[in-house]
Every structure is written in structure tokens, then in C-alpha cells.
Amino acid sequence: MHTDILIAGGGIGGLAAGLACSKAGCHVRLYERAETFGEVGAGIQMGPNVVRVLQGWGLDTALRQVAAFPDRLQVRHALSGAELGLLRLGQTTVQRYGAPYATIHRADLQQLLLKALQQRDAVWLHTGKTVNRYVETNGAVGLSLDDGLDVEGDALIAADGLWSRVREQLLNDGPPRVAGHLAYRAMLPQASLPAALRSQQVTAWLGPRLHVVQYPVRGGEWLNVVAIVHGHVQGGLEDWDHGANAADLQAALGHTCMALRDLIAAVPDWRLWVLCDRPPVVAADQMARGHVALLGDAAHPMRPYLAQGAGMAIEDAAELARQVALVDGVLDVPTLLQRYALNRWQRNARVQARSIRNGEIFHLEGPMAWARDASLRLLGERLLDVPWLYRGP
Template sequence: MNDQPFLIAGGGIGGLAAALGLARQSRPVRLFEQATGFEEIGAGLQMSPNGVRALKALGAWEAVEPSCVIPSEIHVRDGLSGAILQRIRLGKTFEERFGAPYRVCHRADLLAGLVTAAKRNFAIELNTGKRATGVEDMGEAARLGFADGSTARGAGVVAADGIRSTLRAAVAGEVAPTKRGVILYRGLMPLQRVPPEIEADCVTLWLCPGAHVVHYPVSNWRNFNVVVAVDGTLPDEGWKTPAHSGEVPKRLPGVYRELSLLLAAPASWTRWPGTDLGALPQWTRGRVALLGDAAHATLPFLAQGAVMALEDAVVLARETARGPDLPEAFRAYERQRRERTAKIQEQSRSMSRIYHASGVVAAGRNLTLRLSGPSFALGRLEWIYRWTPDATG
């Protein structure tokens, strides 16, 4: 077995998860993050049962769970009339059905938990202020190059450097993210700013013509997360672009009063264009593997982007532990993850069209939601939520 360390480019959720997974297989890890600290600026996220299982397999659940929120229910509502179209309870029956709980949290809290778990593991070396700019497969080893001119050598490289990955070209050629005709906004506010008309203990999805809104509490009930998606296009100005004053309410005219009050509540919003990745020709090349958004970035409409990176980390670590042939282990990881993540990507695109329907199509959607009931809705999610760490897909 090659006793050189694994090198990981990227200190986000995927990179830290990969570090934890590999270290639990008794492999030394050197992780390199380009920022000067570990921070996550994204919105909240929904931690479905498959994500909880992945965190447990990575040894990070105990560090993440205290900052999570246990919502009481999921509500799907019509954004114009306010009618509740579907109500899914998230208590004991849900956990018994899927074998793990459903939680919500802020991405920053998930990242902080992963960092805490990584710092407790002496096999993991965390480095900040190191921007990876190139990678080379040297046959018996791999090498990372950095913007400061330095290099690092290891058994293999995991490129977890996000949707705008610098290292992806070395594995899959030049592949740019694809805009999907949707603008995303995020607002975060203290829980006490939430209008009293809003059921703050629920995960709520509002369906509107050309838009949808999702909101729920995060950070152990300290804050409230609101994400808005509207049809449209934007120049790609990054993740920290502030929205203009009053921009979000103007994007959703005529919505139900409760929702209108909520959209006016955040003191500020940020916005970014909704993008994902098309299918890559390959995720691995020799001793280099892509992971998370670098391989299969997805729109957030199934709430599975971060969770897929956690699953990736579990599978990659498992396969590298099975034998000394690292390139074959990386190929096995790709074979087991490609179909599942592609299905997540495609269904996320489809959900945008369903959520944003109007007129007769929206009326049919609403009637279907009312008549089908929560059991049917959860049945459609079985293939996602029932994933386990020993799954081969």
C-alpha cells in the first residue's frame, strides 16, 4: 500500500468530507484550501436521511447535529392562494420509514462541524491560503501545484474545488458550468424578524408562476433561511453579489400576503445565476479524481447538492481501502456515483419546470399534490433517501 498522503484541493464540504473518509481508512491526508480560513457563504441546506447516514459514516454527525434544527413538517403551498397542497410530518414515523432523521442546517454550520471533526483527526493536515492551480499524474504518485509556486506530492489527488474547478480540465477537459435560466436569491435573518404569520418551525415550499420560495430555521433556531428562485438570467458575478433594494419582492408580484410579508423581512439579499454541469466525459484520470460540485454540480431543487458530495466522500474512501491499485479504485468510485448523481441533476432541472408552472399546468400540479398525499411524495424520494454507506450506486 502506498503510504504517501492523499492530497485534497478544496476545503469546502466535499473536500473536508473526503479528508474525513480517507483518514478513517487510516490514510494520511493533506488538504489545501485557497481561502485564508474555512468559511461557507452559501444558504441553508436540508439534511435528508442519506446525508445523515453519510455524516455518521464519516464520523462527523456528532459535530454537526447540535447546530441542526428538527423541523416539525414539510408544507407545500400555492404561492398565490396560500393553500396548503401537501403536508409531510417529519417525526417518528418518517424516521422509522427511512432509518434516519431529516434535519435542516446552515451550510456554514455543516462546514464548521466537518472542520471540527477534521481537527480531531491527527491523520489530517489542514492548510489554508493555498490555491491549487495544476495537477500532474506522475505514475507512482501525483503532484499538486499552487499559485505561490510551491508543490505537494502524494499518492493521489482529490479535486474538490467546486463548480468553477481549476483542476477539472486536467481530468475532463474544459467544461464550463451551464446556466439554466433561473436566478437564485438567499436571505438570512434572525428568527425574531420572521413575520408571526409564518409557521417558522416548518420547511415550507411555495409554488408560484415562474418562481418558488423555500424557507426554514437554521443554526439551532437562531436564524431563518429564505431561498427564492425565479425564471431569468444574470451575468455570473459570483456568490456574494448583493441584490438591489426591493428586488426580490418585485420579482414575485401578487403572491399570498403571508409570503409577501416574508419576502420584505430580510435586511439584505444576495443573488447568483442558477447553474449546473453537463455530463463530463470522465471524473477520474489515473491518480486524480473529481468530487462533489467539481464533478456533478446540480441545481438545488432536490436539496441534494451538499449531500451528494458527502456520499461521494464515503464511496471514494471505501473504494480506496479495497486494494493498492489507486487508479482502479478511483474508476470504481466513478462507476458507482455517476448514474445516481446524473439522475439527481436531471430531476433537479425538472423540478424547476414543475415548481414554476402557471395556468392550467399549475392547476393540474396542485390537484395532483392534493390527491396524491404525502405517502406518494415520499415514495418518489425513496431512491434518494434510502441510500446507505455500503450502496454500490
């Protein structure tokens, strides 16, 4: 007998869950509402806790073909340009945590997971299928799709993102909250940049009510740039990827140092995200009830200030697979989904809370910013390293 896993959502979390559960011996049926599997162009940082999971799934070689592996993370002051702190990555991270720190194009990570999943038996991937609602009956869970099709399985994994329909039905806890921050994102070939602006490291620029992060992707051939400022936009928040006016960003960063202004001016096109999240998870039953479990942004959407949104979804997938592999006559699906939630909710909540706190620290003003800068100069790597996170769950 095989456990039949239904997955709503074909982003990074859904594909990771499908791959992990398939490797655990489950049959997997995945439903993605878009007509094709695709991701908007944005970069992802992956700590060694995440890279180690991908290596365990046999994806190390494929990852090395598309990712970059920076040797260091540098923190600089956005106004003066001065270096505030440095974290060694590369071999230092491998020695400390057993895996490197990687940076990758979001679409490349999705394609890596998709190709691995397509090579598995007993996996069915469906696009253009929106999950409307679910119903639990007779020890199973049924899905109603927007095209009128009904399907049934042993468990439903909701990986349908920030605006999850499954979460809405399961928890009925309202929409996500607006963070009050705007993220301008861009990705461009390094060859198109002046030599002085090219980089093979992670750099975080900290300033009052703003910060900018840049890092290489696609083997170092491209540069990902993210600028986050305080503000709001009008319009539908579910359309999370908007066209952006470069002049607005340049005006917001007009008081920063010349090196940062040059980088921003060199980017021809930006896309704008309105950042939303939810409060940190407070109990296991916010992640699983009965035959239904939430994963990734459907369960614990977080601000990007610890660079762990995709990472926590991948960790979720690994723990989910570890549990569903144990389904037998004694340990049933609801019990094991509850164990999945019990093993994940506190770590996810800690990452959510730390992400919120990091955003506050990054954007400090006045005397508090001076204290932050002095601490970084004095303690540097001790402040920037995150052992409890990078060691894994």
C-alpha cells in the first residue's frame, strides 16, 4: 500500500514536498493553478541548513551547475559606504556546518526540483488546475478543482503560497498582513555592469528605513539586487509582482553613498513587491489538522530579512516526508501530519520572529543605528553567524 499525497501548489515548496514524499515511497499528485511551472525572476539565498537537504536528495551536482557559492557576506553602511562587518562563507561554512552557502535564481531552483520530480515514478503533475476547496471523509481527503474534477487522496499538503485557499478553509484566520515595506528586485548579467559594480560576494547595505542586498546567481554570471524601503502602494496585493518606476527608487536612495547610488542607477528595470507576512506560528495545529497540512508560505509566510522563506519550505518538505514514510496500520496519516507540525512549528516561528527583528535592526535610525554599527565593527562575525539556524532542525 502506498500513501497517496495530494499537493496544492507547484512552487518551490510544493515541488520540494512532492520530491521528498516520492522519495519516501508515496504516490504524488500535484496541482498547480498556472498553465506552466514558472517563477518570477528573483534570487534566493540558501544557508547550509537548506543546501544540506538538497544534497541529501541527490541534487548536489545539479545545484552546482546553476548556483553561486559566495566566499563572504559583507555588511556596509548605506550612507558612508564603510564596511561594518564580515561573515566568512565558502569553505568556512562547509567546515562549520557541513555544506556551503549558496545563492540561486528562484527559477533555477524551481527547475532543478521540477526535473528531479519528473524523473520519479508514481508522480503526476497537473498545471492549469486550481484547488477550490477540500473535504475530509472516511479517512481520506477530497479536492474539488475549478474545472469540476474531484480527486481523493490520503493527505492534502497545501503549498499554495501566501494567499492559500486551503489555509483559508482550514484556519479561517483572515488575509496576510501588510508589512509596510516595499521590495524592488532586479537581476541582470554582470557583464552588462561596469567592472567596479560586479561582485561575487553577498553585500548588505544598511541605512535609515532602508537596506539593499546584492549577490551573484547563475554561477556568478548574473547579479541579483534587492532594495527594500518603507512605503505602501495602491492596488491588489495578490498581484505581488508589479512594474516599478526606477526614478522612485533612486529618489528613495538619493542620500546614500555614491557606490550604492551607482549600483541602483545601473539597473535598467525593477519589479516591485509589496511585502506581506503573518505573525509567527503559535501552535502545531496552525500547520496541520486531520488529513491536511500547510507547508512553506501557506503555513508561515515571513519577511525576507533572514533569507529563509524558501529554506523553511524545503525543511518542511524534508520533515513531512520523514513522517509520511511511517504510515502503517498503527500510525495513521492525521497522527503523522500532527507530528510533522509538532516538529516544525517552533523552528518556523523562531525564524519568523528573527526575520521581523532583523528588519527592525537593518532600518534603525539615529543613536540606535550608531549602536548597531559599533556592535558590528566590534563583534562582526559573532553577530552575523546564525549557528542555531545553519546547523539545521
